[in-house]
Amino acid sequence: xxxxxxxxxxxxxxxxxxxxxxxxxxxxxxxxxxxxxxxxxxxxxxxxxxxxxxxxxxxxxxxxxxxxxxxxxxxxxxxxxxxxxxxxxxxxxxxxxxxxxxxxxxxxxxxxxxxxxxxxxxxxxxxxxxxxxxxxxxxxxxxxxxxxxxxxxxxxxxxxxxxxxxxxxxxxxxxxxxxxxxxxxxxxxxxxxxxxxxxxxxxxxxxxxxxxxxxxxxxxxxxxxxxxxxxxxxxxxxxxxxxxxxxxxxxxxxxxxxxxxxxxxxxxxxxxxxxxxxxxxxxxxxxxxxxxxxxxxxxxxxxxxxxxxxxxxxxxxxxxxxxxxxxxxxxxxxxxxxxxxxxxxxxxxxxxxxxxxxxx
Amino acid sequence: xxxxxxxxxxxxxxxxxxxxxxxxxxxxxxxxxxxxxxxxxxxxxxxxxxxxxxxxxxxxxxxxxxxxxxxxxxxxxxxxxxxxxxxxxxxxxxxxxxxxxxxxxxxxxxxxxxxxxxxxxxxxxxxxxxxxxxxxxxxxxxxxxxxxxxxxxxxxxxxxxxxxxxxxxxxxxxxxxxxxxxxxxxxxxxxxxxxxxxxxxxxxxxxxxxxxxxxxxxxxxxxxxxxxxxxxxxxxxxxxxxxxxxxxxxxxxxxxxxxxxxxxxxxxxxxxxxxxxxxxxxxxxxxxxxxxxxxxxxxxxxxxxxxxxxxxxxxxxxxxxxxxxxxxx
Numbered sequence: 001x002x003x004x005x006x007x008x009x010x011x012x013x014x015x016x017x018x019x020x021x022x023x024x025x026x027x028x029x030x031x032x033x034x035x036x037x038x039x040x041x042x043x044x045x046x047x048x049x050x051x052x053x054x055x056x057x058x059x060x061x062x063x064x065x066x067x068x069x070x071x072x073x074x075x076x077x078x079x080x081x082x083x084x085x086x087x088x089x090x091x092x093x094x095x096x097x098x099x100x101x102x103x104x105x106x107x108x109x110x111x112x113x114x115x116x117x118x119x120x121x122x123x124x125x126x127x128x129x130x131x132x133x134x135x136x137x138x139x140x141x142x143x144x145x146x147x148x149x150x151x152x153x154x155x156x157x158x159x160x161x162x163x164x165x166x167x168x169x170x171x172x173x174x175x176x177x178x179x180x181x182x183x184x185x186x187x188x189x190x191x192x193x194x195x196x197x198x199x200x201x202x203x204x205x206x207x208x209x210x211x212x213x214x215x216x217x218x219x220x221x222x223x224x225x226x227x228x229x230x231x232x233x234x235x236x237x238x239x240x241x242x243x244x245x246x247x248x249x250x251x252x253x254x255x256x257x258x259x260x261x262x263x264x265x266x267x268x269x270x271x272x273x274x275x276x277x278x279x280x281x282x283x284x285x286x287x288x289x290x291x292x293x294x295x296x297x298x299x300x301x302x303x304x305x306x307x308x309x310x311x312x313x314x315x316x317x318x319x320x321x322x323x324x325x326x327x328x329x330x331x332x333x334x335x336x337x338x339x340x341x342x343x344x345x346x347x348x349x350x351x352x353x354x355x356x357x358x359x360x
Numbered sequence: 361x362x363x364x365x366x367x368x369x370x371x372x373x374x375x376x377x378x379x380x381x382x383x384x385x386x387x388x389x390x391x392x393x394x395x396x397x398x399x400x401x402x403x404x405x406x407x408x409x410x411x412x413x414x415x416x417x418x419x420x421x422x423x424x425x426x427x428x429x430x431x432x433x434x435x436x437x438x439x440x441x442x443x444x445x446x447x448x449x450x451x452x453x454x455x456x457x458x459x460x461x462x463x464x465x466x467x468x469x470x471x472x473x474x475x476x477x478x479x480x481x482x483x484x485x486x487x488x489x490x491x492x493x494x495x496x497x498x499x500x501x502x503x504x505x506x507x508x509x510x511x512x513x514x515x516x517x518x519x520x521x522x523x524x525x526x527x528x529x530x531x532x533x534x535x536x537x538x539x540x541x542x543x544x545x546x547x548x549x550x551x552x553x554x555x556x557x558x559x560x561x562x563x564x565x566x567x568x569x570x571x572x573x574x575x576x577x578x579x580x581x582x583x584x585x586x587x588x589x590x591x592x593x594x595x596x597x598x599x600x601x602x603x604x605x606x607x608x609x610x611x612x613x614x615x616x617x618x619x620x621x622x623x624x625x626x627x628x629x630x631x632x633x634x635x636x637x638x639x640x641x642x643x644x645x646x647x648x649x650x651x652x653x654x655x656x657x658x659x660x661x662x663x664x665x666x667x668x669x670x671x672x673x674x675x676x677x678x679x680x681x682x683x684x685x686x687x688x689x
Contacts, residue, residue, distance in 0.1 A: 048549040049520075155637060156406075185405040186576055190620035190631035197629070212549055215579070219622035219631070242624065256554035258579030260621055262602045270558050271551050273505070274519055332625050335618070336607045341688035343619035346612060347632045349655045 001075060002036040003173060003206050004060065009033040009069035011055055015279050027278045029055040030066075031230035034305075037223070039173060040200065042207040044221035044238070046214060046253065048275055052230040053210045057176045060208065061093055062086060073174075091121050094167035098179035100159035104151040110137070110162055111147035117169045132169075139202075140165040141195060157188035161195065168199060178210045193220060214257050218242050226250045229278055229286040232305060236312035244325045246314040249287045251328050259332040267327050285317070293318050365393035366570045367417070367538055372430035374412055374421070384641045386412045388594040390430075391668070394538070394587075399564055399571040401585035401602070403578065403617070407638060409594040410574045414540045416440075417572075418457055419447040435537060453483040456531035460543040462523035466515040472499075472526045473511035479533045498529040502559060521552035528559065535567065542574045553580075560584055578621060582606060587674070590614050593639055593649040596668065600675040610677035610684055612654045648678070656681050 010033075012026040030052045037043045045053040058064050060071060062078055071078040073089065081089060097103045104113060114133045118124045124132045134144035140161040151159055160180060167175050177196065181189040193216065199205060211217050217224060218238060225235040226249065234247040245251045252269040271290045276282050282289050288298040297317050307313035316322075335343065374387040387409040394400045402410045415421050417432055419439060432439040435454060437446065451457075459465045467475055476495040477488065484491070492511070499507035502525040515523055524544060531539055541560070545553040561584055564571060573585060581588055581602065588605045590598040590613065598611040609615050619632025636653040639645050645652070647662040654661070660680060668678045681687060 048551060186578070186617055187405060187620050187634035190622075191633045193622065194630055194633060214550065215622045215624055218624055219628075253550055256550040257624065258553070258557070258577060258583050259624060260578040260582050260606060260618065262582045262606055268554060268558075270554050274522065329624060332623055334623075334625050338608055338685045338688070339606075339615070339618065342609070342615045342684055343632050345688050346615045346619055346655055347630070 002072075003039040003074060004037040004208075005070075005072040006036065006056075006060065007034050007070045007072075009056065009059055009071070010067045011052075011059055011064065012067055025279055028230050028281055029278060030059065031281075033069075033227075033230070033232055035225055035232065035235065037174070037206055037208065039206050040204045041222045042200070042209055042220055043223045043225065044209040044211060044217040045225050045227055046211060046217055047227035048212065048253075050229075050275065050278055051227040052278070053227050054178055056227075057095070057178055057208055057210050061095060061176060062089075063095075088121075091123075091170045092172050093174040093176070094170065094172040095176040095178060096160070096163050096167050096180045098182050100156065100163040100183075101151060103163055104159060104166075106151055109148055109150055110142075110154075110165075113151075113162065113166055114147070114169050117166060121170055123170060136165045136169050139168065139199070141191075155188075156184055157191055160184065160188075160192050164192075164195065164199070168203065168205075171203070172205065174206045174208070176208045176210070179212070180209075181216060182211070182213065189216070196220065214254060215259075226253065229276065229281050231286060231315070232313075233287065233316070234312075234314045235305070237310075240310065240312050242329055245328055246312070246319055246322070246325065247287075247316050248291045248293050248318075248322065251325060252290075254329045257330055259330045261332040268330070269328075285315070293322060366396045366434065368393040368431075368433040369413075369417075370431045370433070372413065372416060372432065373428070374409070374416055375427040377425050377427065382642045385594055385644050386641065387416070388644070390591075390594075390596055392589060392596070392599075394570045394572060396537070396570055397564070397568045398587060399573060399585045401581035401588040402572060402574045402591060403576065403581055403588060404591035405576060405638065407641075408591040410591050411542055413591075414457065414542055414572060414574055417538075417540060418451060418455060419444075449483070452479045452531075453534045454537045455540075456534075456536035456538070457540040458524070458527050458531050458542065458544050460546050462520065462527045462547075463515065465527060466523060468515055471512050471514055472518070476511075476526075476530050476533055479530055483534045494533070495529075498532060499526070501532070502526075502529045503555075504529070521548055521555060524548060524552070524556055525559070528556075528563075532563065532567065536569055538570050538572070539563075540572045540574070543576070544573070545580060546575070546577070557583055578606075578617060590617070593644065594641060595649060595678065596676075597650065597678045598676065599668075604672075604675050608685065610671055610675060610682040611650075611679045612656050612681070612684070613650050615684065616653075648680075656684070656687060 009030055011030040012028050014023045015027045016025040018024050033056055047053050059066050111133055114136055115129050118129050133147055137144050142161055181192050221238040224238050224241045225232045228249050234250045245254050252271045255269045273290045276289055284300045285298040285303050288294045303315045303317045305313045305315040369392040372387055372390040376384045376386055404410050473495055477491040480491040480494055496507045496511055504510050504525055545556050585602050588602055589596050592613050598614050616632055616634040634653055639649055647664055648666050651657050651661040666678050666680045668676045670676050671682055
């Protein structure tokens with residue numbers, strides 16, 4: 001059984017009301033989204049700003065209520081939970097946000113921040129809480145003595161570690177990571193990505209990873225769902241999707257990834273035109289205004305998400321007619337052998353280097 | 361046009377005096393030059409001094425609290441010694457800059473047409489009508505659809521990618537010799553980023569302007585730059601032609617940066633990380649500033665600041681252990 005099963009999720013926000021409060025216009029943020037996630041796995045939601053990926057992640061936690069659809073967590077219908085049961089559910093699913101500073105209370109010490117969820121869910125008896133906080137801090141790679149400090153005393157990467165520590169404090173089964181590394185420098189980003197991986201292996205966590213950085217997604221995800229204007233247009237195993245993206249939108253996204261290799265071979269698809277508004281999405285396929293392969297039918301009929309034998313599903317009328325997806329994803333061609341060795345030596349520290357280094 | 365570099369920065373040092381009397385060394389002894397028509401990538405983490413360097417070129421650092429020394433030669437001027445009047449004549453004219461957040465750099469109460477024509481009228485003069493025509497042409501050049509209609513819109517009506525294109529159009533208004541782009545695509549989605557990078561490549565080919573591209577994204581650097589300067593803690597630690605930097609970097613920091621990028625071609629279980637933190641720039645260490653985080657460190661590294669040494673033509677590194685390939689062969 002899947003840990004999380006989402007069926008036909010819909011959320012329309014009211015964008016405009018008349019003088020008398022009648023709803024005039026809606027933003028169709030999420031419009032019929034279905035997916036499932038197994039325990040211990042990572043599902044990435046990708047797409048441009050405004051495609052609804054963050055809204056989906058909030059719906060899954062019931063931080064906002066959907067207009068239609070079902071969400072099942074370990075078989076339980078989340079939408080039927082009463083306040084008490086919902087609170088208990090919060091123990092099982094947590095969220096980490098993009099800006100760790102904005103999500104930590106500046107007036108609480110790290111110790112207090114981490115003790116709060118323990119007390120709230122009554123997980124650890126008061127006498128043992130301090131010990132548990134130290135244990136959690138060590139788990140995310142921070143020294144236990146830092147528990148007495150305030151969030152402003154930390155760097156961005158350390159703050160994100162604190163946010164992760166708070167999320168894992170309640171021993172959840174699912175963590176939603178909403179752009180967790182977008183605000184961080186590259187070197188810090190790799191530390192956080194490594195940490196998320198390590199915690200997943202150690203604690204058996206499932207992640208929903210919301211990101212617009214596709215190289216990061218390739219690195220961390222088992223499964224990917226590509227969203228456009230509130231709908232999933234393609235979903236597959238990460239390796240399958242990156243090897244052979246089907247939907248023209250996924251192809252455009254993947255072809256646009258900048259790779260760290262000068263003169264990398266690529267056949268970049270640069271989308272022309274603007275992202276249509278979710279208030280007034282195009283008729284038929286919502287991608288048709290920007291699609292290079294558009295035909296008449298795309299303008300009127302909404303394509304269904306159709307899966308092939310291996311669970312690679314695409315919502316496109318022209319799936320079978322599109323040109324080969326070879327060379328769509330830019331190849332970074334790997335590092336030169338020398339650089340490969342240098343990076344390995346860099347990661348493994350002084351011992352790996354010929355001539356040795358100073359011991360520290 | 362002389363054959364010398366378009367802009368030549370020598371021993372640039374920038375210090376900030378804080379209210380509490382603390383002095384922060386933001387930039388320390390930076391030498392840089394960019395030739396006509398070339399694109400230089402300036403790479404490094406937040407706080408390494410890359411944006412401060414570009415603000416110094418533009419003369420946009422606050423005068424009271426900043427201490428600047430060195431020289432920035434551009435087009436026959438030393439930008440650090442020119443009068444405010446001359447700087448005003450250069451900025452927006454021969455020197456132009458694009459910032460990361462287009463919404464905060466556009467005036468929300470003026471139409472985009474007003475903002476572009478203002479630049480043209482200030483530097484080129486002429487009639488309003490001809491300036492407006494030029495503005496429409498510029499908007500077309502950055503691929504804004506129905507430019508003659510869009511020109512009368514306010515910034516809030518435009519999407520993020522569109523606003524960034526307006527910023528670029530404005531920067532190009534007077535055919536600058538040097539364009540500084542500070543993280544021009546960081547705030548944008550990949551699809552828009554692709555559009556903007558495409559546009560920058562096009563401009564590079566057609567306008568002949570030199571570009572300094574400030575970014576922390578090495579993927580972007582690989583795509584558009586000819587040469588790269590890597591900055592760390594206020595210093596340039598490596599400079600190289602773009603191919604060489606990616607094939608055989610000669611500073612451990614660059615190696616760490618390259619290793620920490622998730623790669624598309626193979627799935628590494630672990631990414632390289634750069635342990636530790638950037639040194640406190642109020643009291644920069646005496647030796648190599650990267651020593652505390654460097655796995656290749658020797659005792660000598662912490663004793664004296666390593667010089668920037670040219671290892672092969674155009675490839676400079678500030679590391680006493682370079683050439684690094686000897687460490688792993």
